[in-house]
Amino acid sequence: MYEQCLCPTVASIPLMSKAESATPRPLLTLAAGMLITGVLGSIHAFSVFVVPLEELLSAPRAQISSIYSLALVCLTIAVLIGHALYRRLPPILLAAGACLAAAAGLVICSQATGLGALWIGYSVVFGTANGVGYGYTLQLVAQAWPQRKGLAMGAVTAFYALGATLFAKILSMLIMRYGIGTAYLSMAGVLLGVAVAVAIMLHIARASYRGDRDDSAAASGRDGRLLAYLWLGYGLGVVAGLMAIGHAAGLVVARGGVGNLPVLGAMLIGLGNAAGGFLFGWLADRWPVKRLLGLLPMLSAVALGLLISTDDAVSTTIWLCAVGFAYGAVIAVYPYTAPHYFGAQRAAQFYGIVFTAWGLAGLVGPWLAGRLFDMSGNYNTALLVACAAAVASALVSRLLPNEVASS
Numbered sequence: 342m343y344e345q346c347l348c349p350t351v352a353s354i355p356l357m358s359k360a361e362s363a364t365p366r367p368l369l370t371l372a373a374g375m376l377i378t379g380v381l382g383s384i385h386a387f388s389v390f391v392v393p394l395e396e397l398l399s400a401p402r403a404q405i406s407s408i409y410s411l412a413l414v415c416l417t418i419a420v421l422i423g424h425a426l427y428r429r430l431p432p433i434l435l436a437a438g439a440c441l442a443a444a445a446g447l448v449i450c451s452q453a454t455g456l457g458a459l460w461i462g463y464s465v466v467f468g469t470a471n472g473v474g475y476g477y478t479l480q481l482v483a484q485a486w487p488q489r490k491g492l493a494m495g496a497v498t499a500f501y502a503l504g505a506t507l508f509a510k511i512l513s514m515l516i517m518r519y520g521i522g523t524a525y526l527s528m529a530g531v532l533l534g535v536a537v538a539v540a541i542m543l544h545i546a547r548a549s550y551r552g553d554r555d556d557s558a559a560a561s562g563r564d565g566r567l568l569a570y571l572w573l574g575y576g577l578g579v580v581a582g583l584m585a586i587g588h589a590a591g592l593v594v595a596r597g598g599v600g601n602l603p604v605l606g607a608m609l610i611g612l613g614n615a616a617g618g619f620l621f622g623w624l625a626d627r628w629p630v631k632r633l634l635g636l637l638p639m640l641s642a643v644a645l646g647l648l649i650s651t652d653d654a655v656s657t658t659i660w661l662c663a664v665g666f667a668y669g670a671v672i673a674v675y676p677y678t679a680p681h682y683f684g685a686q687r688a689a690q691f692y693g694i695v696f697t698a699w700g701l702a703g704l705v706g707p708w709l710a711g712r713l714f715d716m717s718g719n720y721n722t723a724l725l726v727a728c729a730a731a732v733a734s735a736l737v738s739r740l741l742p743n744e745v746a747s748s
Contacts, residue, residue, distance in 0.1 A: 382504025417700025419472025495622010582668020587707030617669030
């Protein structure tokens with residue numbers, strides 16, 4: 342009798358275990374996504390390499406800066422065309438593979454003795470892998486959290502910003518103590534560890550990606566108009582943040598900042614970026630997206646106006662944080678517009694097109710701010726241009742429809 346009572350209980354254990362193991366775990370997918378973007382965000386800590394590379398290679402700053410500029414171009418192209426890859430490879434292979442490829446690019450950098458190897462390793466390999474990992478992660482977590490996709494996408498963009506802030510500090514310490522090559526190798530080791538961790542997490546989470554099978558037939562006249570409005574609004578909306586990020590330390594110095602204050606300004610803009618991404622990613626699930634696209638650029642314009650109105654270094658660091666906050670909110674909400682207006686299965690394709698506006702703004706914005714500074718001797722003209730761009734972005738958002746995609 343004891344055996345008859347025991348056997349059904351024992352037999353039921355494996356069946357329950359299998360059922361539990363077959364259940365998707367979206368929270369684990371989100372955690373893996375944040376881990377991926379957190380470590381890939383290190384690409385935006387490139388400024389810590391500028392002076393050491395100048396000394397090592399005896400190259401002018403323009404040539405050193407071209408490494409990062411080309412990396413942004415490759416990153417943008419990868420987001421643009423990545424949708425063709427997303428539906429063909431399983432999440433484990435694509436996500437972990439992006440981290441492994443990024444690590445390989447940094448290993449090439451660690452052995453570099455000239456600009457050519459850095460262009461290949463950092464710009465092409467690391468930049469392309471970065472774009473694939475970032476673009477794919479955004480769409481993967483949005484599909485894992487269909488009712489909370491704003492929060493999910495905001496979280497991964499926020500960790501991208503946090504990664505840039507955190508690794509700027511870590512890499513600068515490694516460069517100072519051990520040299521550039523060791524810093525690149527250390528970062529490659531981190532990416533290798535993340536690749537293994539992400540593969541395990543996505544396997545346990547049973548993550549999956551659903552993509553459209555025929556992208557060529559996805560566009561329509563309505564889609565074209567929407568893409569034009571979103572592209573223009575996004576590009577104008579991020580110019581301010583990208584100009585400020587590229588010149589944060591220089592802006593504080595120009596206002597009389599000394600000691601650690603310029604570094605603090607650069608770090609605060611990164612922290613503001615992350616905070617804006619978290620908060621407005623969460624709000625995107627609750628507020629009309631069109632209202633957010635009009636509000637956030639105006640928030641940026643106000644912060645820029647406050648920056649123009651002060652010449653005090655301490656106040657400048659505070660308002661830089663506000664500019665970073667608005668920028669982080671913009672880059673969190675605009676990815677949400679892709680599934681919102683075009684549907685989840687076409688989101689990756691259309692967001693890739695909209696994202697090219699960020700790439701163009703990333704190339705033009707910081708360069709324009711530097712050019713205007715050279716002409717005037719201060720950043721006020723650049724800040725006025727950024728403020729005007731933010732207002733224009735808010736006006737463009739009024740052209741967007743209120744309706745959402747049906748799928």
